[in-house]
Amino acid sequence: MSVLVYVQNFGGKLKKQNFELASYASKIAEAMGTDVAGITIGEIDNEELQKLSKYGVSKLLKAGDPSFNTRINKIYTQIVEQAVEAAGADVVVFPNTNAGKAVAPRLSVRLKAGYVPGVTELPSSYDPFIVSKGVFTGKAFANVKVNTSVKIVSLMINTFGVFEKETDLVIEDFAPQIDTTGVTSKVIDKKLSKEGLSLFDADIVVSGGRGMKSPDNWKPLEELAEVLGAALACSRPVSDEGWRSHEEHVGQTGKIIAPNLYIAVGISGAIQHIAGVSGAKCIVALNNDSDAPIFQVADYGILDDAHKVLPKLVEAFREFKKE
Numbered sequence: 001m002s003v004l005v006y007v008q009n010f011g012g013k014l015k016k017q018n019f020e021l022a023s024y025a026s027k028i029a030e031a032m033g034t035d036v037a038g039i040t041i042g043e044i045d046n047e048e049l050q051k052l053s054k055y056g057v058s059k060l061l062k063a064g065d066p067s068f069n070t071r072i073n074k075i076y077t078q079i080v081e082q083a084v085e086a087a088g089a090d091v092v093v094f095p096n097t098n099a100g101k102a103v104a105p106r107l108s109v110r111l112k113a114g115y116v117p118g119v120t121e122l123p124s125s126y127d128p129f130i131v132s133k134g135v136f137t138g139k140a141f142a143n144v145k146v147n148t149s150v151k152i153v154s155l156m157i158n159t160f161g162v163f164e165k166e167t168d169l170v171i172e173d174f175a176p177q178i179d180t181t182g183v184t185s186k187v188i189d190k191k192l193s194k195e196g197l198s199l200f201d202a203d204i205v206v207s208g209g210r211g212m213k214s215p216d217n218w219k220p221l222e223e224l225a226e227v228l229g230a231a232l233a234c235s236r237p238v239s240d241e242g243w244r245s246h247e248e249h250v251g252q253t254g255k256i257i258a259p260n261l262y263i264a265v266g267i268s269g270a271i272q273h274i275a276g277v278s279g280a281k282c283i284v285a286l287n288n289d290s291d292a293p294i295f296q297v298a299d300y301g302i303l304d305d306a307h308k309v310l311p312k313l314v315e316a317f318r319e320f321k322k323e
C-alpha cells in the first residue's frame with residue numbers, strides 16, 4: 001500500500017507545484033498510515049530530485065531514459081501504470097495541469113480505476129474513499145465516492161499549499177516495458193511561443209483588467225512586470241476580447257495562483273476573479289473607483305488613473321533598483 005505522486009519533470013527541473021503535490025500526497029499517506037512514492041519521467045539530476053525529500057516523498061522511481069524526455073501520453077501512461085504496480089499504490093495523485101489531464105484519464109481506463117479530477121482538498125474519508133471537487137464552475141462542491149481499489153485524483157495547483165516533512169528519499173532507476181503499438185505521432189521539436197515566468201510559480205504577478213481600456217495600453221504593465229521580475233496575468237474579459245492570451249487569464253475559470261504579491265490594475269475584483277487570486281499573500285489594487293470591490297480584498301490600494309500611475313511606478317522601481 002502506498003500513495004504514488006506523479007512528479008512532472010520541467011526540462012530537468014522541479015517547480016513549486018511539484019512540492020505542493022508531494023505535500024498533498026504526503027498528507028493522504030499520513031492519514032492512510034503509509035508512505036509516498038513518486039514516479040518521474042525523463043532526464044533529471046538526482047540532486048534536483050532530492051528536493052522532494054523535504055516534502056514527504058520517501059521513494060522515487062526514475063524512468064530517466066532520454067527517449068522519455070518528450071511526453072508521449074500513451075507511453076507516459078504505460079510508465080505510470082507500471083509504477084503503480086511497482087509501488088503497490090492505492091492512490092495516485094496527479095497535478096490538474098495539461099500533463100495530468102492527458103495521462104490521468106488514460107491511466108484510469110487502463111487500470112479501471114475511479115478518477116476524480118480537479119480536487120482542492122484532502123479526502124474527507126478514506127474508507128470509503130470520498131473526496132470533494134468543485135462543480136458548476138465553482139458554484140458548488142460534489143463529494144465523490146470512489147469504489148475501485150486504485151483511486152486517482154488530480155489536484156488543482158495552488159489550492160493546497162506546501163508543507164514540509166523531511167524524509168530519507170531513495171531514488172531507484174526504473175526501466176518500464178514500453179509497447180509502442182498505437183503510438184502514431186511524436187513531438188520532435190518544441191519552441192516556447194513566449195519566454196517568461198510561469199504564472200503558477202511566479203512570486204510576483206502584475207495583472208491587467210478591462211480598465212486598461214485597450215490592448216495597446218499594455219506596455220507600462222509589461223514594463224512593470226519586467227522591472228519587478230513578475231509574470232503577467234489578466235482578467236477573463238481581457239482574454240475573451242483577445243487583448244491577451246488565455247494563458248494569462250486568472251480566476252475561477254482560469255489559472256489559480258498564489259504569488260507573494262499580486263498587483264491588480266484596472267480590475268474590479270469580481271468574485272470569480274478573486275477566486276483565482278485570493279491565495280496571494282499581498283494584494284495591491286490600482287483602480288480609479290473607490291467603490292470597486294477589489295479594494296475590499298486588497299492589502300494596499302492606489303485610488304487613481306492607471307494610465308497616469310503606471311509609468312510613475314515603473315520609473316520609481318527602476319530608480320529603486322539602481323540604488
Ligand SMILES: Cc1cc2nc3c(=O)[nH]c(=O)nc-3n(C[C@H](O)[C@H](O)[C@H](O)COP(=O)(O)OP(=O)(O)OC[C@H]3O[C@@H](n4cnc5c(N)ncnc54)[C@H](O)[C@@H]3O)c2cc1C
Pocket residue numbers: 137208209210211212234235236237238249250251252253254265266267268269270271272273276286287288289292304305306307
Ligand atoms: C461563470 C463565470 C466565470 C467567470 N470566471 C472569471 C475568471 O476566471 N476570471 C475573471 O477575471 N473573471 C471571470 N468572470 C467574469 C467576472 O464576473 C467579471 O466580469 C470580470 O472579472 C471583470 O473583469 P475586469 O475587472 O477586468 O473588468 P470590469 O469589471 O469592467 O472592471 C474594470 C475596472 O477597471 C477600473 N478602471 C476603469 N478605468 C480605469 C483607469 N483609467 N484606471 C484605473 N482603473 C480603471 C474600473 O473602475 C473597474 O473597477 C466570470 C464570470 C462568470 C459568470
